[in-house]
Amino acid sequence: MTVTGADITGADITGADVVEWDRIAVREAVRLVDLAASDDWERDTPCAGWTLRRLVAHMAAQHHGFAAAARGAGQDAARWREPEDMSEPARVHRSAAADVLDAFGEPGAGEREFALPELGGSFPGRTAIGFHLVDYVVHAWDVAATLGVAVELPDDVLRAALAVARRVPTDPALRGPGFAFAPTVDVPAGAGPLNETLRLLGRVPEDWVARN
Numbered sequence: 659m660t661v662t663g664a665d666i667t668g669a670d671i672t673g674a675d676v677v678e679w680d681r682i683a684v685r686e687a688v689r690l691v692d693l694a695a696s697d698d699w700e701r702d703t704p705c706a707g708w709t710l711r712r713l714v715a716h717m718a719a720q721h722h723g724f725a726a727a728a729r730g731a732g733q734d735a736a737r738w739r740e741p742e743d744m745s746e747p748a749r750v751h752r753s754a755a756a757d758v759l760d761a762f763g764e765p766g767a768g769e770r771e772f773a774l775p776e777l778g779g780s781f782p783g784r785t786a787i788g789f790h791l792v793d794y795v796v797h798a799w800d801v802a803a804t805l806g807v808a809v810e811l812p813d814d815v816l817r818a819a820l821a822v823a824r825r826v827p828t829d830p831a832l833r834g835p836g837f838a839f840a841p842t843v844d845v846p847a848g849a850g851p852l853n854e855t856l857r858l859l860g861r862v863p864e865d866w867v868a869r870n
Contacts, residue, residue, distance in 0.1 A: 675814070675818075676768070676784050676787050676788055676791065676818065677762050677763065677767070677768060677784075677787055679791055679814065679815045679818045679819075680762060680787050680788075680790055680791040680794065681759055681762070681763075682811065682812065682815050683791055683794040683795045683798060683811060683815055683819070684721075684755050684758065684759055684794050685755075685759075686794075686798045686809065686810060686811055687717065687751075687755070687794050687797055687798040687801060688751065688752055688755050690798055690801040690802050690805065690807065690809065691714055691717075691747070691748050691751045691752075691801055692748050692752070693805055693807060694710060694747070694748060694801075694805060698710055698804070698805060699711040699714075699747055701804050701805075702804070703800050703801075703803070703804045704799075704800045704803050704804070704861050704862075704865075704866060705800060706840070710747075710801070710804050710805075711744055711747050713797070713800060713801070713804075714744070714747040714748075714750070714751050714801075715740040715741055715744050715747070715750070716740060717751060717754070717794075717797055718740070718741055718750050718751050718753075718754035719738055719739060719740040719741065719754075720738070720790070720793060721751075721754035721755055721757055721758040722737055722738070722754050722757055722758070723737050723738035723774075723776075724758050724761070724762075724772070724774075724786070724787075724790050725737075725754075725757040725758040725760070725761035725762075726738075726761075727772035727773055727774055727786060728758075728761035728762055728764065728767045728770065728772060728783065728786075729761055729764075730770070730773075731773075732772055732773030732774055732775065732780075733773045733775060735775065738775070738776070741754075758790070762787055762790075767783055767787075768783040768784040768787065769782075769783055769784075770783045771783065772786035774786060774789070777789070788818070788821075788822050789822065791815075791818060791819055791822065792819040792822040792823055792855070792859075795811060795815065795816065795819035795852070795855065796819070796855065796856065796859055796861070798811065799852065799856060799861070799863075800861075803863070803866035803867075804866075809852070811852070813851065816850070816851040816852045816855070817851050819851070819852075819855050820851040820852075820854055820855045820858075823854070823855040823858040823859055824858065826858065826859065828842045828858075840859075840860025840861075841860060842857065842858055842859075842860060843856075843857040843858075843860060843861065843862055844857065845857045845858065
């Protein structure tokens, strides 16, 4: 999953806590990936067409890419490539997560401009970290759903991710095969922030509860 475009830069999550919210989401994703056993890596995931191994390769690539962006090297396409050696997915993912958390934690990281080629330009640091936050809230859920376990994230992190998800364009012409997201799924009244975020970004949570 990759958040798209300038239309989401208005999400109101640019306060001082965004770096910590992102850190919590990333650490939860690490915890969940570390639960995978050797026979889990070829399982299907909520990301259509991707096994768990491929999903984790994507997650690692995005961590390294965002880390590079935080350090002024986001335009380097090589920093965004998926790792070639995914024989130890959890180890690869842990290393990538440490890289991005170190980069976001550097003094002044939130005030820098991040070059994010997949999103078509440069963005203020805290806004870019918000993009990363929603990615890893959703990907943490993707991994949890694949493994049949629960994702554990505090409400403030989930509300922050929802603020970004609500800004993602819902135009059907920008959803589906070839785009970052499946079409938006109807959000029932009373849906919690995680459920709403998942549905806005094309996930159907109850499908995965039933499977597991």
